[in-house]
Amino acid sequence: MSADGLPWGFAYLDEGTKRMIRRALLKALAVPGLQVPFASREMPMPYGWGTGGVQVTASVLTPDDVLKVIDQGADDTTNAVSIRRFFARTAGVATTTRTAEATVIQTRHRIPETPLREGQILVFQVPIPEPLRFLEPRETETRRMHALAEYGLMHVKLYEDIARHGHIATTYAYPVLVEGRYVMDPSPIPKFDNPKLCSEAILLFGAGREARIHALPPHTRVESLAFEDHPFEPARAAGICALCGAADSYLDEVLTDDRGGRIFVCSDTDFCETRRAGGAS
Amino acid sequence: MSAALSGGFADPAIEGAHAFRAALEAMARPGTIRRVAGAAPPAPLSPAAGVLLLVLCDGTTPLHLAGAWDDGAVRDWVRFHTGAPPAPAGEAAFALGDWPSLLPLERFRAGTAEYPDRSATLIVEMGRLAPEGARLTGPGIREAAHLSLPEPLGPLRENAARYPLGVDLFLTCGAHLAALPRSTRIG
Known part of the structure; x- marks a missing residue:
């Protein structure tokens, strides 16, 4: 039993595991966009529920942190609530739903609308960290492709999008080139969020099942892959939020009845609630 | 030998978490200087270097002690508090010393x-650490940061060129640390 009376160590993981993850995090920051292997642990939740993100969060948390957890932008989904409660219980940290008040934010598939600042850490839950995996299934081959910076296959994939659809049809997990060296999968965030990958905050990515960590330090040069005649465009639904009236946020489409009625609402619940509390509508 | 048994973290999980956060911020923002606390290692090991060893090293990380840091008191302290096996430079995960003893x-x-x-x-022990001197990008x-890097700068520029x-x-x-990842370009 630890000194604070909890039947587990601070933030659940044992110190040896944290040291191993912390060493991987430092190497990931030193080589932005590189997938660093780590000895991913079994966590008390299934793979696919953010075990990679949880292990990264557990390794960076201090008792002074204020933790926010979002799933597709929302603080109130099962996944977000479970992880928030997990750390409130195992680390005793304060929690919040306010982006501006949080010091550590764990996220599944979104970057908050509210600009992040120095002193904040954004931890992404990552299903498949390898951007080339669906083009080349062999890890030995994709490792070599990264070693040689051989990314022709990815450009062919984007070109085939254009040939087939007239535009690049990839809308989420849109690949980026980091510091002109590594092609990286930013996790399944909408490509609307790609410009926010160049941030004031530290961005850490944890893939539990695939046992990989990658990272983006603040102000890292992150370019979404594109062509000169088909430049990158961060897309969003053409609409405004039915709740707060935002015309610049990322929107979810919600069915309202069984006769085809539908509305758009902000995917970022804190952004939407803050706007409504401020009187915007 | 009793000196080797003292000077570690009193509360490893909490002090380690704070110290790692400082190291993480330092590595993510090259050129910034952070203060860390919790270790009181024997000389010539600085408190900041001692904290880094406590946070990052264990039985899985071969450690190379260089120059005056390859000393009986330091070896005993490191062995008791981290268990990091001593290693020659070519096999080390971590290395500790001043700049001349670490080169080439x-x-x-x-x-x-x-x-x-x-x-x-x-882990390079420095006589001084200040946000001035070499231009980092x-x-x-x-845009740019400045940090009093160890001289000569040549080996650091060559290291960055291998990226x-x-x-x-x-x-x-002393109690302060900064980081210089290989990704940092030195003007």
Whole structure:
């Protein structure tokens, strides 16, 4: 039993595991966009529920942190609530739903609308960290492709999008080139969020099942892959939020009845609630 | 020997968490200087270097002690508090010493083309550490930062030129630390 009376160590993981993850995090920051292997642990939740993100969060948390957890932008989904409660219980940290008040934010598939600042850490839950995996299934081959910076296959994939659809049809997990060296999968965030990958905050990515960590330090040069005649465009639904009236946020489409009625609402619940509390509508 | 048993973290999980956060911020923002606390290692090991060893080293990380840091009291303290096995430069995950004793950097693991992360991290003990001197640019830096880097700078520029291979540095002085990842370009 630890000194604070909890039947587990601070933030659940044992110190040896944290040291191993912390060493991987430092190497990931030193080589932005590189997938660093780590000895991913079994966590008390299934793979696919953010075990990679949880292990990264557990390794960076201090008792002074204020933790926010979002799933597709929302603080109130099962996944977000479970992880928030997990750390409130195992680390005793304060929690919040306010982006501006949080010091550590764990996220599944979104970057908050509210600009992040120095002193904040954004931890992404990552299903498949390898951007080339669906083009080349062999890890030995994709490792070599990264070693040689051989990314022709990815450009062919984007070109085939254009040939087939007239535009690049990839809308989420849109690949980026980091510091002109590594092609990286930013996790399944909408490509609307790609410009926010160049941030004031530290961005850490944890893939539990695939046992990989990658990272983006603040102000890292992150370019979404594109062509000169088909430049990158961060897309969003053409609409405004039915709740707060935002015309610049990322929107979810919600069915309202069984006769085809539908509305758009902000995917970022804190952004939407803050706007409504401020009187915007 | 009793000196070797003292000077570690009183509360490893909590002090380690705070110290790692400082190291993480330092590595993510090259050129910034952070203060850490919790270790009181024997001289010539600085408190900041001692904290880094406590946070990052264990039985799985071969450690190379260089120059005056390859000393009986330091070895005993490191062995008791971390269990890191002593190692020659070419096999070390971490190396500790002042700049002259660590050179040349080619001795250390710089990673492989497939796994650039399999490289050494050097903890360089400094006489002073100040946000002035060499101009730094690259990831983690908005426009440019300045840091009193160890002289000569030549080996550091060569290390940066090997990117994505290379070693990563922590610079320590008293209770303060800064970091210089291989991604940082030195003007």
